[in-house]
Amino acid sequence: MWGHYINNEIKRHIILKKVSKSVSILHIGKRIQKTKCVFYKEDTYVQNGFLGITVSSEQVGWAVTNPKYELERASRKDLWGVRLFDKAETAEDRRMFRTNRRLNQRKKNRIHYLRDIFHEEVNQKDPNFFQQLDESNFCEDDRTVEFNFDTNLYKNQFPTVYHLRKYLMETKDKPDIRLVYLAFSKFMKNRGHFLYKGNLGEVMDFENSMKGFCESLEKFNIDFPTLSDEQVKEVRDILCDHKIAKTVKKKNIITITKVKSKTAKAWIGLFCGCSVPVKVLFQDIDEEIVTDPEKISFEDASYDDYIANIEKGVGIYYEAIVSAKMLFDWSILNEILGDHQLLSDAMIAEYNKHHDDLKRLQKIIKGTGSRELYQDIFINDVSGNYVCYVGHAKTMSSADQKQFYTFLKNRLKNVNGISSEDAEWIDTEIKNGTLLPKQTKRDNSVIPHQLQLREFELILDNMQEMYPFLKENREKLLKIFNFVIPYYVGPLKGVVRKGESTNWMVPKKDGVIHPWNFDEMVDKEASAECFISRMTGNCSYLFNEKVLPKNSLLYETFEVLNELNPLKINGEPISVELKQRIYEQLFLTGKKVTKKSLTKYLIKNGYDKDIELSGIDNEFHSNLKSHIDFEDYDNLSDEEVEQIILRITVFEDKQLLKDYLNREFVKLSEDERKQICSLSYKGWGNLSEMLLNGITVTDSNGVEVSVMDMLWNTNLNLMQILSKKYGYKAEIEHYNKEHEKTIYNREDLMDYLNIPPAQRRKVNQLITIVKSLKKTYGVPNKIFFKISREHQDDPKRTSSRKEQLKYLYKSLKSEDEKHLMKELDELNDHELSNDKVYLYFLQKGRCIYSGKKLNLSRLRKSNYQNDIDYIYPLSAVNDRSMNNKVLTGIQENRADKYTYFPVDSEIQKKMKGFWMELVLQGFMTKEKYFRLSRENDFSKSELVSFIEREISDNQQSGRMIASILQYYFPESKIVFVKEKLISSFKRDFHLISSYGHNHLQAAKDAYITIVVGNVYHTKFTMDPAIYFKNHKRKDYDLNRLFLENISRDGQIAWESGPYGSIQTVRKEYAQNHIAVTKRVVEVKGGLFKQMPLKKGHGEYPLKTNDPRFGNITQYGGYTNVTGSYFVLVESMEKGKKRISLEYVPVYLHERLEDDPGHKLLKKYLVDHRKLNHPKILLAKVRKNSLLKIDGFYYRLNGRSGNALILTNAVELIMDDWQTKTANKISGYMKRRAIDKKARVYQNEFHIQELEQLYDFYLDKLKNGVYKNRKNNQAELIHNEKEQFMELKTEDQCVLLTEIKKLFVCSPMQADLTLIGGSKHTGMIAMSSNVTKADFAVIAEDPLGLRNKVIYSHKGEK
Secondary structure (H helix, E strand, O other), X not given: OEEEEOOOOOOOXXXXXXXXXXXXXXXXXXXXXXXXXXXXXXXXXXXXXXEEEEEOOOEEEEEEEOOOOOEOEEOOEEOEEEEEOOOOOOOHHHHHHHHHHHHHHHHHXXXXXXXXXXXXXXXXXXXXXXXXXHXXXXXXXXXXXXXXXXXXXXXXOOOOHHHHHHHHHHOOOOOOHHHHHHHHHHHHHOOOEOOOOOOHHHHOOHHHHHHHHHHHHHHOOOOOOOOOHHHHHHHHHHHHOOOOOHHHHHHHHHHHHOOOXXXXXXXXXXXHOOOEEXXXXXXXXXXXXXXXXXXXXXXXXXXXXXXXXXXXXXXXXXXXXXXXXXXXXXHHHHHHHOOOOOHHHHHHHHHHXXXXXXXXXXXXXXXXXXXXXXXXXXXXXXXXXXXXXXXXXXXXXXXXXXXXXXXXXXXXXXOOOOOHHHHHHXXXXXXXXXXXXXXXXXXXXXXXXXXXXXXXXXXXXXHOOOOHHHHHOHHHHHHHHHOOOOOOOOOOOOXXXXXXXXXXXXXXXXXXXXXXXXXXXXXXXXXXXXXXXXXXXXXXXXXXXXXXXXXXXXHHHHHHHHHHOOXXXXXXXXXXXXXXXXXHHHHOOOOOOEHHHHHHHHHHOOOOOOOOEEOOOOEOOOOOHHXXXXXXXXXXXXXXXXXXXXXXXXXXXXHHHHHHHHHHOOOOOHHHHHHHHOOOOOOEEEEEHXXXXXXXXXXXXXXXXXXXXXXXXXXXXXXXXXXXXXXXXXXXXXXXXXXXXOEOOHHHHHHHOOOOHHHHHHHHHHHHHHHHHHHHOOOOOEEEEEEOOXXXXXXXXXXXXXXXXXXHHOOOOOHHHHHHHHHHHOOOHHHHOOHHHHHHHHOXXXXXXXXXXXXXXXXXXXXXXXXXXXXXXXXXXXXXXXXXXXXXXXXXXXXXXXXXXXXXXXXXXXXXXXXHHHHHOOOOOHHHHHHHHOOOOOOHHHHHHHHHHHHOOOOHHHHHXXXXXXXXXXXXXXXEOOHXXXXXXXXXXXXXXXXXXXXOHHHHHHHHHHHHHHHHHHHHOOOHHHHHHHOOHHHOOHHHHHHOOEEEOOEEEEOOOOXXXXXXXXXXXXXXXXXXXXXXXXXXXXXXXXXXXXXXXXXXXXXXXXXXXHOHHHHOEEOOOOEEEEEEEEEEEOOEEEEEEEEEEHHHHXXXXXXXXXXXXXXXXXXXXXXXXXXXXXXXXXXXXXXXXXXXXXXXEEEEOOEEEEEEOOOOOOOHHHHHHHHXXXXXXXXXXXXXXXXXXXXXOOOOHHHHHHHHHHHHHHHOHHHHOOOOOHHHHXXXXXXXXXXXXXXXXXXXXXXXXXXXXXXXXXXXXXXXXXXXXXXXXXEOEXXXXXXXXXXXXXXXXXOEEEEEEOOOO
């Protein structure tokens, strides 16, 4: 092992080249010049110890032990700890701001182009007109020109812009040019959306939209019928009827289309505007669809806010939702237009109706004789009234139509003086949503630009005869209006990051790009090629190879074979010859192969009618769609087809595809090119062509065999092929090494490994930890890691077992089933958490092997002999999931349930009908049925795969972490450990977890990862296939693995017995001297709260490009200016020294990076923070910095006004009984989050258990280190114990949960109102003036081993 020192300011260029099993050479690259590099030989001995790592989205736990599982030590501290960091947020908000900024800039550009065209003509009429428009937002005193254009003169003639537009389309008189400009500028600002291609006729063609919707559902195998022309017409008429409710529309369309399935009904409800569960929409898809929110409705006011989350949750299936949205938008647009052809006519009609409705409603209210009622509805600022509805309220927020209608109905209840006719009119108008309609509303978002363009052209047609300059500039104006930068061209201007521009546009020639010269200036085809390269992700296995489109010929073939190969017929693997025939005769002849069609095919080819298929659901989810689409194109090679499919996948713009085909495929006829342009492919695979066809191994005959060859000529799936047995895994590793990129820094490493942006923060912190450990400890012999699953933040997203069972039993009718339903109603969720009780109801109260009725009352007694059996024995596979559990009677329970398999054939013959009944009714999964029905024992390859699953990770995240660890520790063995193995070990040996109470558990889990990982690795090695060459299944038992001694080559991994290895594990696990550090950051992002305040309020001016807006008193400003970091500064106040932590705003961040002598910083402190003679003590104190104030440790979290917000930095330590109690309280609180009426179960807590925990918390706050914590509430908690004792048990749990927040190391507030305290207490805030405090700033070593005080002072008492 070699090390080196290099000047830190020089970028490192490191290439690792393996020269032996234990030695690597580090080469310094050419970028380092004139730098003296001092090499020294470190201790080349690889440490014999182990490193354990746990990684989650907010923390990295680590531990280092020797082979006896004793913690190693360094700097007189145990080597284990936790690195905390704020969870990485998505770039969605930044992207939204960037997108809006670009949209606003492009809108300004369009107005600028429009002014250039109108400038000469307008100047003749009013030279100051444009300046008047620019200064219209300024107060009269700040204006620099006299206003000559009085809009009030035209107010009566043109009350809305739509009246002006109609006038300009129809007038024969020459209008004021300024009015023409104002109308055109409004068009340029609000052009309508550009979602739909084609002309207005095509956009308004309902039949075309319905056809696209049906094709989209068919593409994803979603159940929906193909509608006849007559049915389509009837659906259209129903959607056009705006006097019936959306639920009635749904019901009528279901009747017409005769759909039966829940899925089809849900899709109809969706395009009618109803709220539907996303899971139901996609229940035909063989994937777990999880979205937040769980329901979707196009009519939701918050639809635009959550649709991005829906799109993320459903992935490629979002295309189907878009096609349904087109139908919904069509119906809304039809409602907006009504009987009118022009949008302006429709909007004027709405204006007139609003005017007439208002007069009638005012007359009705006046007729009641109540002046107060009239004022509350039409004059005063009252929440939800008409004033709020039209946006004229001064002190209240605006109200939408629903809020106004609710207000009106409630206010008019029981009001005398309203005739029955008037009351019926109000009620009908509200029900139809037509009372007092507004022109500006959310529904306007469905207006396409084609509708606006029609009126734009009509005005041009009429005006160009009166103003010849419009005729001269007609084409330019239309190009400005229609101009949209194609997505594949991207931003025209990018910024340079890491030496590369963020944009990919390829120019044809130099010059300024305008809408009217875009095609001359931009090479769209070359830009599209660059876009393809950027859009195409990298292979999951070959880091430098691009993935294939999901509809690639090659990738479709792979998916079909990978799904087809595990198929079994009557329990036996399908023959290779038959598999190939099925591929050619079924998959290549139709887009969808179902279990039914496959069974029919097999019977036709000689199989018995009672044939049984396994390894397949009701249908295959892969198909050969693109093969079938291109089967008649004999004049295209496979390579050419692949290039076409690539472009269909990437480009939504069919014109670009059409141009590509016209240019590159002249040999195709016009009809053929048109047919290809009609194809639609979306989505990407995760494998590359190189992996499937390029990586080969040599077989026994000397023939090179690819992965695709193996898939075609064997029954193996990809995971089996890539196991070590066949050599492909080694070839992949060799390929990656040969194609390694030069690594200069960790960013290059993450780029090389294709680590997604969302994962980079945790990987960065992992790298920080492992580099520090390498420096502190050296190179461990083995590294064990696990990836922690993310804990569910929202417990409402999972329904309780009882709710699931009630839903299943709801449709059952027999007497036995009704009796079971009654039994279920008598139980609570706590009793159903017992797997025996839950399985009782999943099996309809019967033994799974005999069908005999079981006794629930005796079953609930823990000593009764009814037992859980494991279908796949625990000796062979560590699977304790519900898919592997069944409930049996005493006699039927298999004698040796941990080793016996498969289920007896007589039992299978007798019970298969009952099992299938459970599957069809939703009580049993298909996987459990397959396990019960399976007739053959495990093959050796299956046994190998069971073990490989426990010690290898095929997920991208696991490979990513393994690659990082291997890069920094090339000499070490890297072993993945599954989280369930850690959980099982802790459960079996009664090791209590403290997740949710402190951060220490991550380090303890890292320690257990070492123990469990080393035992599995020693027993089975990294290649279980080798183990099974010399051993049989009876030679091991996963369920009893830790009850035997485990060793290999003289290395002892586990000594069984109470005084063996577990004694050491218990001793170390009980320790709590764990270092916890946190990543410090400089905040970036938003500069301030986006909603500006009215005049006289704010901290930051509205605009900085015009000094007049700097007057916050006159124009208002922004508030909540974001601080980037803090500066520790000494200043003078009333002749005395003052030391304070002052925030530095984000908007100054970049300017202060180059600030020699802190001149700008001092100016900011004097001008904005009003400090006298500031002296910089520490130029940067970042967020999360560790502080010690008056004897207690805090982290600097932020600020509120001039106060510092601190968080606790001392972890809460509890013993096992306290942790158990806290865990039980957490369990109750999760139930309470789902159901506010949830009760504590009988005997859930022991007598005085909650009181003891209360006393423990109180003692910590009064006598422990927490007595120095600011605002610790010890006095309140001490004084109000009697009140705590009088609370119900449920409220005691709530209160103890709140008290625990006083100890949590995050910015949380405790609600202590149950004992008379504040609802928002416990927040740690203190003055930024720290002069009087004992104060220290501590720089943390990432491992927490060598923390250093970088500033301290004693307080002036």
